Amino acid sequence: MALIVHKYGGTSMGSTERIKNVAKRVAKWHDAGYQIVVVPSAMSGETNRLIGLAKELMPQPNPRELDMLASTGEQVSVALLAMALQAIGKEAVSYAGWQVAIKTDSAFTKARIQSIDDVKVKKDLDAGRIVIITGFQGVDDDGNIATLGRGGSDTSAVAVAVALQAQECLIYTDVDGVYTTDPRVVSEARRLNTVTFEEMLEMASLGSKVLQIRSVEFAGNYKMPTRVLSSLTDPLMSLEEEAKSGTLISFEEDTNMEQAAITGIAFNRDEAKITVLGVPDRPGIAYQILGPIAAANVEVDMIIQNQSVDGKTDFTFTVPRSEYAKAVDVLNDSVKAHIGAASIQGDTKVSKVSVVGVGMRSHVGIASQMFRTLSEEGINIQMISTSEIKISVLIDEKYMELAVRALHKTFDLEKNN
Amino acid sequence: MALIVHKYGGTSMGSTERIKNVAKRVAKWHDAGYQIVVVPSAMSGETNRLIGLAKELMPQPNPRELDMLASTGEQVSVALLAMALQAIGKEAVSYAGWQVAIKTDSAFTKARIQSIDDVKVKKDLDAGRIVIITGFQGVDDDGNIATLGRGGSDTSAVAVAVALQAQECLIYTDVDGVYTTDPRVVSEARRLNTVTFEEMLEMASLGSKVLQIRSVEFAGNYKMPTRVLSSLTDPLMSLEEEAKSGTLISFEEDTNMEQAAITGIAFNRDEAKITVLGVPDRPGIAYQILGPIAAANVEVDMIIQNQSVDGKTDFTFTVPRSEYAKAVDVLNDSVKAHIGAASIQGDTKVSKVSVVGVGMRSHVGIASQMFRTLSEEGINIQMISTSEIKISVLIDEKYMELAVRALHKTFDLEKNN
Numbered sequence: 120m121a122l123i124v125h126k127y128g129g130t131s132m133g134s135t136e137r138i139k140n141v142a143k144r145v146a147k148w149h150d151a152g153y154q155i156v157v158v159p160s161a162m163s164g165e166t167n168r169l170i171g172l173a174k175e176l177m178p179q180p181n182p183r184e185l186d187m188l189a190s191t192g193e194q195v196s197v198a199l200l201a202m203a204l205q206a207i208g209k210e211a212v213s214y215a216g217w218q219v220a221i222k223t224d225s226a227f228t229k230a231r232i233q234s235i236d237d238v239k240v241k242k243d244l245d246a247g248r249i250v251i252i253t254g255f256q257g258v259d260d261d262g263n264i265a266t267l268g269r270g271g272s273d274t275s276a277v278a279v280a281v282a283l284q285a286q287e288c289l290i291y292t293d294v295d296g297v298y299t300t301d302p303r304v305v306s307e308a309r310r311l312n313t314v315t316f317e318e319m320l321e322m323a324s325l326g327s328k329v330l331q332i333r334s335v336e337f338a339g340n341y342k343m344p345t346r347v348l349s350s351l352t353d354p355l356m357s358l359e360e361e362a363k364s365g366t367l368i369s370f371e372e373d374t375n376m377e378q379a380a381i382t383g384i385a386f387n388r389d390e391a392k393i394t395v396l397g398v399p400d401r402p403g404i405a406y407q408i409l410g411p412i413a414a415a416n417v418e419v420d421m422i423i424q425n426q427s428v429d430g431k432t433d434f435t436f437t438v439p440r441s442e443y444a445k446a447v448d449v450l451n452d453s454v455k456a457h458i459g460a461a462s463i464q465g466d467t468k469v470s471k472v473s474v475v476g477v478g479m480r481s482h483v484g485i486a487s488q489m490f491r492t493l494s495e496e497g498i499n500i501q502m503i504s505t506s507e508i509k510i511s512v513l514i515d516e517k518y519m520e521l522a523v524r525a526l527h528k529t530f531d532l533e534k535n536n
Numbered sequence: 537m538a539l540i541v542h543k544y545g546g547t548s549m550g551s552t553e554r555i556k557n558v559a560k561r562v563a564k565w566h567d568a569g570y571q572i573v574v575v576p577s578a579m580s581g582e583t584n585r586l587i588g589l590a591k592e593l594m595p596q597p598n599p600r601e602l603d604m605l606a607s608t609g610e611q612v613s614v615a616l617l618a619m620a621l622q623a624i625g626k627e628a629v630s631y632a633g634w635q636v637a638i639k640t641d642s643a644f645t646k647a648r649i650q651s652i653d654d655v656k657v658k659k660d661l662d663a664g665r666i667v668i669i670t671g672f673q674g675v676d677d678d679g680n681i682a683t684l685g686r687g688g689s690d691t692s693a694v695a696v697a698v699a700l701q702a703q704e705c706l707i708y709t710d711v712d713g714v715y716t717t718d719p720r721v722v723s724e725a726r727r728l729n730t731v732t733f734e735e736m737l738e739m740a741s742l743g744s745k746v747l748q749i750r751s752v753e754f755a756g757n758y759k760m761p762t763r764v765l766s767s768l769t770d771p772l773m774s775l776e777e778e779a780k781s782g783t784l785i786s787f788e789e790d791t792n793m794e795q796a797a798i799t800g801i802a803f804n805r806d807e808a809k810i811t812v813l814g815v816p817d818r819p820g821i822a823y824q825i826l827g828p829i830a831a832a833n834v835e836v837d838m839i840i841q842n843q844s845v846d847g848k849t850d851f852t853f854t855v856p857r858s859e860y861a862k863a864v865d866v867l868n869d870s871v872k873a874h875i876g877a878a879s880i881q882g883d884t885k886v887s888k889v890s891v892v893g894v895g896m897r898s899h900v901g902i903a904s905q906m907f908r909t910l911s912e913e914g915i916n917i918q919m920i921s922t923s924e925i926k927i928s929v930l931i932d933e934k935y936m937e938l939a940v941r942a943l944h945k946t947f948d949l950e951k952n953n
Binding site: 135138139169172173175176177180181183184185187188190191194195197198199201202203205206212213215217218262263264 | 552555556586589590592593594597598600601602604605607608611612614615616618619620622623629630632634635679680681
């Protein structure tokens with residue numbers, strides 16, 4: 120009997136009425152003959168409520184105790200969902216991560232899953248029970264509860280699917296799939312039927328927050344077919360239709376030669392650019408600039424070092440906008456004089472736009488088509504960065520929507536591929 | 537170093553401000569050189585909130601899942617209290633029952649503690665840490681969470697104190713001790729400095745709901761000195777004063793000959809009386825009447841069978857008032873015709889009043905003094921039941937307060953004993 124893992128987000132679990140709908144949907148799959156494991160998130164708002172209480176006691180709560188606290192949200196969800204299933208005549212049993220056990224390391228609030236014991240769960244499934252497992256959490260070697268960090272339930276669901284060798288992992292969420300770009304920016308944005316793991320990884324890391332990036336890595340590493348689909352549809356819609364809805368993250372690149380070059384346009388408004396001017400061009404200079412930035416826990420995204428002129432060069436990088444002031448302080452306090460730089464300049468009104476697609480590998484001229492389109496719209500490119508399946512540009516934030524719309528059109532993304 | 541167990545009720549844990557006060561009080565004891573284990577309840581209202589959610593899904597929620605759900609309330613409390621202690625510079629660590637482990641049987645929602653492993657806790661205490669353990673819950677042999685039922689945190693605290701061989705178990709609550717009777721009924725009611733375990737047991741079972749009865753049994757079985765005291769005092773009051781406040785449940789009867797005969801007057805408004813008239817007086821008749829009542833989960837309190845006349849007798853018993861209708865239905869449906877009883881009569885306007893005291897053993901005439909007092913007030917006694925240290929009477933509910941006041945006065949309970 121094929122095993123399917125369902126994951127439901129906090130919105131889907133947000134009230135007992137919604138939990139009843141989740142139960143109906145799960146029961147429908149079980150009635151159709153599937154073995155079902157469900158990984159629900161905490162009821163929406165619950166995790167924030169708990170963390171709010173903690174912060175009333177300590178501005179920086181102890182991570183172990185924070186995990187002890189926050190993990191209760193998912194425990195409430197699994198028990199309620201088990202009851203909702205029992206209320207409609209299904210045998211169901213809930214487990215906290217430690218009961219399964221889902222073993223993690225001891226990096227509280229950002230733990231990583233190390234192993235999942237499948238004995239208990241398989242026994243229940245073989246007995247015809249629906250098994251419900253807390254997302255977001257596991258237990259370390261010393262028996263402490265450790266959580267996986269925000270959005271960690273996606274990762275739990277994929278990891279459980281991998282451990283149980285599920286046929287597919289279905290991530291039910293409040294969007295109905297992955298789009299060519301944000302429909303709020305481009306009304307012609309189109310839902311993708313499939314996206315490759317690598318594309319999804321680039322889309323997720325570029326600000327398309329449908330799935331937690333770690334869950335995509337996990338799905339990719341273990342080649343677990345994972346589908347993002349809507350939890351807002353009628354729970355009793357036909358199973359055949361539901362099973363094909365949403366977006367499947369696949370692991371086989373389409374070999375169709377007619378495949379579109381570009382899959383989607385991602386963007387990130389939240390960028391800031393910092394340039395260190397007049398830097399002596401000598402070995403180790405990048406480390407001397409970025410070492411202190413990393414030590415201050417500021418994440419650096421794009422990095423560019425210009426060709427040097429007269430032994431001096433300019434060094435430019437981007438950081439999240441909220442970290443800009445901290446990064447500039449670090450440079451002024453610990454870097455500028457030390458390396459003998461001329462000055463520090465910055466710009467917080469920049470955004471990043473990226474075209475993503477595995478088709479890029481077999482299509483030439485994607486970059487020039489992108490740059491021509493931006494040029495025709497009069498948009499100046501401030502930085503460029505590329506990977507095998509992605510080209511990103513940094514531009515003035517006021518042109519961001521314009522750029523996304525123009526690129527969506529030039530790569531024909533509104534048409535079915 | 538002496539070990540003390542503190543237990544705090546839901547009201548004391550009701551907000552982060554109150555949790556900070558609990559932390560100050562605990563820290564004061566720790567500063568004075570005691571090893572401290574704290575067993576807090578769920579924040580007030582939380583358990584009801586969770587059970588309310590469950591009942592929206594199922595009128596009779598599955599007990600295992602109900603325990604999975606309800607146990608989260610205490611887990612939230614222990615984590616928050618650990619943070620509150622850390623915030624004032626104390627090393628503290630929280631554990632859920634399964635982490636300790638507190639092992640229970642599998643009687644979900646009314647489990648009994650079987651054993652407590654002290655290894656982890658002792659290690660923490662020896663390292664100078666304050667240990668905080670969830671009340672109300674443990675884990676069964678199969679790794680399922682099981683709760684001890686309402687008020688179970690009192691039992692957890694006493695059980696933890698026994699397992700760790702604590703010097704004393706302090707139950708902080710929203711009353712400042714055990715009184716000779718309810719001060720809302722008799723304004724002269726006096727707080728008792730000590731009460732024996734057996735008296736406390738009778739008081740608790742008779743409706744003086746200061747402590748869960750099971751915790752008193754536990755304290756009694758293991759002779760754990762247990763003190764009920766107020767959590768509403770200034771948390772920084774002198775420790776010497778606090779250590780002597782409230783009421784100590786002791787295990788040595790005072791051998792002072794001048795000891796008062798009676799310790800307190802307990803009462804229970806919530807009684808209903810049922811009489812089965814014209815019952816054939818033959819062996820097994822009590823079981824034929826009460827068996828179906830027990831099978832319907834109705835708890836029976838006082839039972840009286842009259843001397844038979846002409847082979848017929850009357851059989852009278854009391855039940856909680858809320859169960860009266862159910863009990864009468866059971867008798868009419870399954871008992872009356874079957875045993876050939878003449879009729880069923882009942883009265884829901886009755887109350888029980890009891891005088892309690894170990895001194896009764898060495899004082900004669902307590903019963904007659906009680907009956908004379910009631911007679912002088914014109915109060916008719918409907919039923920009488922006695923134990924070694926208690927005499928209970930059932931009377932018309934409208935005389936209950938009058939009876940309690942008159943008995944409180946006649947046994948000189950307003951005076952220090």
